[in-house]
Amino acid sequence: MFEFCAEPDTLGRIQWLSCYLTTGKHMNFYWSFLTVLVLLAITAPTALLFGFGGATAARSAFAPLRWFGKAYIAIVRGVPDIAFFLFFVIALDQLFEYIRHRIKCPDWVDPIWQGNDFIVCTAAKLPLGNAPQWVHETYGFFLAVLTFAIVFGAFAANVLYGAMQAVPRAQLETAEAYGMSRRQVFRRILVPQMWLYALPGLSNLWMILIKATPLLFLLGVEDIVYWARELGGSINERFTDYPHGDWRIWYFLGLLIFYLAFTRVSEIAFDRLTRRLTHGQATIGGEAMRKAAT
Amino acid sequence: MMTCWETIQAYGLRSIGIGERLLPRDDFTLCQQFTLIGSGMIWNLYYGLVAIAVGFFIASALAVAKGSANRWLRKPAEWFIFVFRGSPLFIQFFFAYFLFLSLKQYGIMPWLTSAQAGALIVLILNTSAYSAEIFYGALRAVPKGDVEAADAYGLSGWPRFKRIIWPTMLRLAWPAYTNEAIFLFHATALVSFSGFPTWGQRGDALYYASYFADKTFNPFVPYPILAFYFILLTLTVIAIFGRVNRQLNRHLPKERRQKMRLRMNLIR
Amino acid sequence: MKKLMLSTAIAAFAAGAAYAESHSVVRMGTEGAYPPWNFINDAGEVDGFERELGDELCARAELTCEWVTNEWDSIIPNLVSGNYDTIIAGMSITDERDEVIDFTQAYTPPDPSSYLAMDAGLDVTGAVIAAQAATIQAAYVAEQGWTLVEFPTPEETVNAVRNGEADAVLADKAYLEPFSGQDGLVLLERSEMIGGGVGVGVRESDGELKAALDAAIQSMKDDGSLNALIEKWEVASTW
Secondary structure, eight states, X not given: OOGGGGOGGGOOHHHHHHHHTTSHHHHHHHHHHHHHHHHHHHHHHHHHHHHHHHHHHHTOSSHHHHHHHHHHHHHHHHSOHHHHXXXXXXXXXXXXXXXXXXXXXXXXXXXXXXXXXXXXXGGGOSSOTTSOHHHHHHHHHHHHHHHHHHHHHHHHHHHHHHHHHHSOHHHHHHHHHTTOOHHHIIIIIIHHHHHHHHHHHHHHHHHHHHHHGGGGGGGTOOOHXXXXXXXXXXXXXXXXXXXXXXXXXXHHHHHHHHHHHHHHHHHHHXXXXXXXXXXXXXXXXXXXXXXXXX | OOOHHHXXXXXXXXXXXXXXXXXXXXXXXXXXXXXXXXXXXXXXXHXXXXXXXXXXXXXXXXXHHHTOXXXXXXXXXXXXXXXXXXXXXXXXXXXXXXXXXXXXXXXXXXXXXXXXXIIHHHHHHHHHHHHHHHHHHHHHHSOHHHHHHHHHTTOOHHHHIIIXXXXXXXXXXXXXHHHHHHHHXXXXXXXXXSSOOEETTOOOHHHHHHHHHHHHSOTTXXXXXXXXXXXXXHHHHHHHHHHHHHHHTTTSOHHHXXXXXHHTXXXX | OHHHHHXXXXXXXXXXXXXXHHTSSEEEEEOSEEXXXXXXXXXXXXXXXXXXXXXXXXXXXXXXXXXXXXXXXXXHHHHHTTSOSEEOSSOBOOHHHHHHSEEOSOSBOOOOEEEEESOTTOOGGGSEEEEETTSHHHHHHHHHTXXXXXXXXXXHHHHHHHTTSOSEEEEEHHHHGGGTTSTTOEEEEEEEOOSOOBOOEEOTTOHHHHHHHHHHHHHHHHTTHHHHHHHHXXXXXXX
């Protein structure tokens, strides 16, 4: 990065450190923070979408759909996320390629599973074999988002299902009395009103989601914990210009501060959101705000 | 070739060092995978049960401390809860192992570096922090009328806490606490991914699952078996905690009990 | 007759084209955490003996290659699932692995595994031996009936000896050698002959890629450039 970094052995402490902290490897480390943040930002709404679908399905009047919704919630919630992550990404990838294979190469005769090998036609490969590396990485990232969304979507579905049930019946009955159809009640009353009841559960879920990110390396995404271990481990002067002993404790300390700060910021944001949603609601909190205002 | 019954006899208690010493090395059968992964579940159960049992009392104390007017009690409790709830368990394991190793070098409590002691302590502290937050929320939700009624009966201090506030708090917190118990059991699966080593191939369920995944090169069998065991465990936890919940609420009229169940879905 | 020959030629050409199309880019899978075999250098790129070897093999086989890293635990499942085309990660050729994937001929000869300990006179038979989980070394220690203690990464196994958790660590000699002499760590005289040579792993259905790499390895063996590489990185004994 800097001119004087050509010969690190000769440098003073501060300069050495400034060179050390700007190596390409460290840039990957800093980049991974962004990766994690972007992943969280995409996963949260996606998981909410899955959750919404799951909760709606679980409330459906159509029995098979209801069973599906309830089974999705029960099974995924019953399994530790780590157990899912260990085989789910490969399974998803094979599923997608299998579907594409069926569509793109209908006259393929060879079996898809040859012994242990999973072989689809070249056109069905995801991403295509000759795609540049960034496409592969983006695809891996997309699979990680999808896996996270499926797992946390089940938890979100559980929260939203509870929240839909918690909306006071009187409000729904009033809407019906105004002549709204079932669908209208759902869209205009139930969904807008349920957020208040869902918020405590969703904020908790968000905190759990943040703290699941160290498992990203199982999904093939090089996350902050991966790089912290890689950079912190002791390294011999044969393999680097910056040999050092076991520095993992310092890197993990940095991660600890990052996670604590991120949690704190999220807490504050959720507090604000709760206050906004509580405003004007017929709950203890809303009543307290009304009294404080008058 | 062993029959399945022989396999269970040989490996059913392998995770605690009883039975065949060598793990299977070829011709991996489904029976072997079910048996050994199930055997590993013994440790997951051990971590989960001990952590819940001990964590429950620590959490109660922490919740009271956080609600205390004395800032020398309140501040440490708040920080403890914040640090353990705000950081990934993975990182907590790392720091704990590092700390216990340093202690060992000075000859202090060398047994803490084993997963069965060290990782258990981390899990206890972790669940204490999460449960304390739940209990604290419930403590603040105890109806004013209950406390006033206790005062009217002349109860105060410890007897009032023990007989009125604490039972009510528990009743309010129970649905959320059930969820915490489920999460805790799931967290025990992380132990073999922590820095704590595995001695003599006596590992937890995930250790054996990844052993088979590594030997058969096929992740689609052992990990779903692991998932199956955890679903069973989760259902058991829900059944037991549900029974306790009914016990806690048995004095309430029916429709109010119904309401309690809904809260379960709201908070973690 | 002529027609027949022509159609065979076309078929051969078509097969060659399909091969060229599917392997216009060969993705090389490695771990990136096992110096000197493969590691991530300061610039954040894959480096080491296998990086140099792999690039040379690709040049000789006229392939365009791209490097990817993957966790050790899932390195074989991801190969058979088609996420990359080769494993070039210091992987010993063993019978179990050979059942699931194919290996090219070995590019390093079988080498003994060594012990690293704090005490040169240690008797390993009664000692606590550290090894990376799911390695041939861990399996070996378990088989001997010694006290085995397993860690997820190789780094932690060496640390375990440093801080007294274990008496010795059993691993590839090339991996342990750089540590010897640091903080009082020494290599023991005793070594174990476990595992075969190291080869490139490919899918069983990928015969042509295997043949191409095999030929490239043979040509590197023949002209001595492979031995020069092995000596440069001190990974193993030479051929």
